[in-house]
Amino acid sequence: MTTDDLLARHRAVLPSWMPLYYDEPIELVSGAGRRVTDAQGRTYLDFFGGVLTNMIGYDIPEIRDAVERQLRTGIVHSSTLYLIRQQVELAEKVARLSGIPDARVFFTNSGTEANEAALLMATNHRRSHQVLAVRNSYHGRSYAAMGVTGNRGWSASPLNPLQVAWLHSGERLRGLLSRLDADEQVDAAVEDLREVLATQTAGDVAALIAEPIQGVGGFVHPPDGLFAAWKKVLDETGILFIADEVQTGWGRTGEHLWGYQAHGVTPDLLTFAKGIGNGFALAGVVGRAEVLESVPAISFSTFGGNPVSTAAGNAVLDYLLDHDLQANAARTGAILADGLRAAVADLDCVADVRGKGLMLAVEFVRPGGSEPDPARTARAFEACRAGGLLVGKGGLYGNVLRMGPPLTLTEDEAREGLDILVDAIRTAAEVPA
Known part of the structure; x- marks a missing residue:
């Protein structure tokens, strides 16, 4: 079965107000640790965890x-x-x-x-x-x-x-x-x-x-x-x-x-x-x-x-x-927050990097003001996926990237995700408003 077949079947029987992420929606078929794999065999680092739900990650033996x-x-x-x-x-x-x-x-x-x-x-x-x-x-x-x-x-x-x-x-x-x-x-x-x-x-x-x-x-x-x-x-x-x-x-x-x-x-x-x-x-x-x-x-x-x-x-x-995952959230969250703030400080399309621990957000605006920029947000969102990272979207105006990784995130995975995030944000920033 192809993803396209499943997408057509989805649209035929499920309501239109139940949204799907991405221009080309994906089906997740397996997971381990902080990574998931789609039906096409591509593996992603998951920074959204089923909307902050897969808190310990995937395929955890104890659970x-x-x-x-x-x-x-x-x-x-x-x-x-x-x-x-x-x-x-x-x-x-x-x-x-x-x-x-x-x-x-x-x-x-x-x-x-x-x-x-x-x-x-x-x-x-x-x-x-x-x-x-x-x-x-x-x-x-x-x-x-x-x-x-x-x-x-x-x-x-x-x-x-x-x-x-x-x-x-x-x-x-x-x-x-x-x-x-x-x-x-x-x-x-x-x-x-x-x-x-x-x-x-x-x-x-x-x-x-x-x-x-x-x-x-x-x-x-x-x-x-x-x-x-x-x-x-x-x-x-x-x-x-x-x-x-x-x-x-x-x-x-x-x-x-x-x-x-x-x-x-x-x-x-x-x-x-x-x-x-x-x-x-x-x-x-x-x-x-x-x-x-x-x-x-x-x-x-x-x-x-x-x-x-x-x-x-x-x-x-x-x-x-x-496993004191609260302390791990503080430690790995700081890697992400500090790294993001330093990497995007020069971008006038990023109005804010905020949050606590492993609950972080990046808000996009039109350069030179505070007008929300959902289009640029969508470009960064798609660029994250293209780079192998799953994140979320949100905010009243749909102009916020949301990150809520599993609390088991390692420091190496935090740095890996940070690199993808920064590249995606900069790719979105290069497109004229």
């Missing part, structure tokens, strides 16, 4: 063995009506590592479901459907999760079950707060929060949901400390804080296990997904017991926390901690 052991029992699914040892063991680890006192854990299949569950819990606990969210955010594709998504390219419906009031993001290139230094930006964001509460809400707000680093939004993040400053205001009236750690969790930022920890604050609820399953469908919400226990009726997730996925999750988390 494969854990899944195979569970499969050999014959119990792939039993439902949460029965005790699931792997689920309990993983919940114990997540609760302990969350930093949230007296924590409870509810498992789902995806980050979207985790955020939906967190919103359900918060609105029930506070008896209010009013929610604060952040501009340029993304929280998922279900009804309420879309309602708190502040990125029009990812908001598939104008309808919303929640009453949402919007706060300024950590955008550093555009917008009112971008003109301020870090301390001034925090002060202005707090003032904005107070004004939003006073003018756009009825007072009994349920929660604020925010990503420590905005994933789909192009790895935009606010100054460290902003969440703590926000939470001081929230605590005055008991408004809950939900940290969406779907992309930032598990040590990816290099600084901490969770993105929220850079702000010196503890959330009431924390959502996680993607990397914890390393490709197996696994996600969830962890939070204060009194908040999780506020669901007033029977509720469960048919496949959430199933024996196979949680077997994988336990193996992933053990591997991550045993």
Whole structure:
């Protein structure tokens, strides 16, 4: 079967709004370590990891063995009506590592479901459907999760079950707060929060949901400390804080296990997904017991926390901690970030190299200003693929290259990927605007 045959079949039966990467889409057929191979036999260094999901890499023996052991029992699914040892063991680890006192854990299949569950819990606990969210955010594709998504390219419906009031993001290139230094930006964001509460809400707000680093939004993040400053205001009236750690969790930022920890604050609820399953469908919400226990009726997730996925999750988390992958993310991320900043400092089409650890972005603009340049971004994106490197795209205007390599990335692989990235960016920069 040729890739062209598969592409035609894809277009015949799948919706047009489900995009495919690259002018000539590729089918990935095998993987090992940080590399994947397509149906044509070409191998790539993977710097996007299935959208930051293959966090440990591909074909990892410890994870494969854990899944195979569970499969050999014959119990792939039993439902949460029965005790699931792997689920309990993983919940114990997540609760302990969350930093949230007296924590409870509810498992789902995806980050979207985790955020939906967190919103359900918060609105029930506070008896209010009013929610604060952040501009340029993304929280998922279900009804309420879309309602708190502040990125029009990812908001598939104008309808919303929640009453949402919007706060300024950590955008550093555009917008009112971008003109301020870090301390001034925090002060202005707090003032904005107070004004939003006073003018756009009825007072009994349920929660604020925010990503420590905005994933789909192009790895935009606010100054460290902003969440703590926000939470001081929230605590005055008991408004809950939900940290969406779907992309930032598990040590990816290099600084901490969770993105929220850079702000010196503890959330009431924390959502996680993607990397914890390393490709197996696994996600969830962890939070204060009194908040999780506020669901007033029977509720469960048919496949959430199933024996196979949680077997994988336990193996992933053990591997991550045993190999100190957080420190590796800091080390290899610094090679990429420092190398990129030095190599593209003279290019006026690159407005920013940002991020933390192995969560890095390059933003392209039209030379001489801050106008987004998605066309140049697309050229750099295709040039990376031509050079043997897979990266992602994002940002509100589609003008950001996103890198989220597996946390097992080696220093040599970081330098190899850096060389390809720099060549691709310079190739894109040479084309007239």
